[in-house]
Amino acid sequence: MCDMCSSPEAVYRIELEGSLLNVCERCASYGRVISKIRVEETPKKKSKKADISKETQAKTEKESETLQIIVPNYAQLIKDKREKIGLKQKELAKKIAEKESVVHKLESGRMKPDIALARKLEKFLKIRLVEEVELSDVNLNSEKKQGLTDTLTIGDLIKL
Ligand SMILES: [Zn+2]
Known part of the structure; x- marks a missing residue:
């Protein structure tokens, strides 16, 4: 469900004024889209999108929402590994x-x-x-939640 307008379809995970919200396509423009929520089809819901659900259905049986985040130390990781391999930035x-x-x-x-x-x-x-975070984990695990907010920089917030 959309956190902003209560539309039944929340498809985007957005960051708005420091909060993470699940919103519908229409409301996504109010914040910064962090990821598209993959809402897996359950037999209960499938009637609505029966024709496109075949693929999703095969992939997983349980309904889960996964948030993909870039690890905060990506810069260091890339640099270290590149230097280890012995490549120049250009290469x-x-x-x-x-x-x-x-x-x-x-x-x-x-x-x-x-x-x-x-x-x-x-x-x-x-x-x-890329770290995949189950949305239920985000709610329960404060350590991960902390890591998540760390990845939102001041620059990101200004863009709002
Ligand atoms: Zn909405």
């Missing part, structure tokens, strides 16, 4: 088909990679940059 950039400036910004912590870029780096560098 790494070429390997992952990005600009050198992108690698530079990532390693200096000035640019947080989106999930797609993080996955690419993870695959190439064999490091872990």
Whole structure:
């Protein structure tokens, strides 16, 4: 359910004034979208989207919401591993088909990679940059919650 307008479909996880909210597509524009919520189909709900549910159904049986976050120390992880492999920023950039400036910004912590870029780096560098957090864990585990808020920088908040 959307936390803002009570629409039954909450599809985005957004950050708004320091709070995390599950909202519908319409309300997502009020905050900064952190991730798309993967709402797995349950037999109860499936009648609504029966035609597209085949794939989702096969993937998992239980209903779960997972939040994908970039680990706070991504800059260090990327830099350390790149240096370990012995690649220059320029060479790494070429390997992952990005600009050198992108690698530079990532390693200096000035640019947080989106999930797609993080996955690419993870695959190439064999490091872990994306952490999947079950939303129930976020509520229960204060340590993880702390880590999550740490990843929201002042810059992110200003964008709101
Ligand atoms: Zn809404």
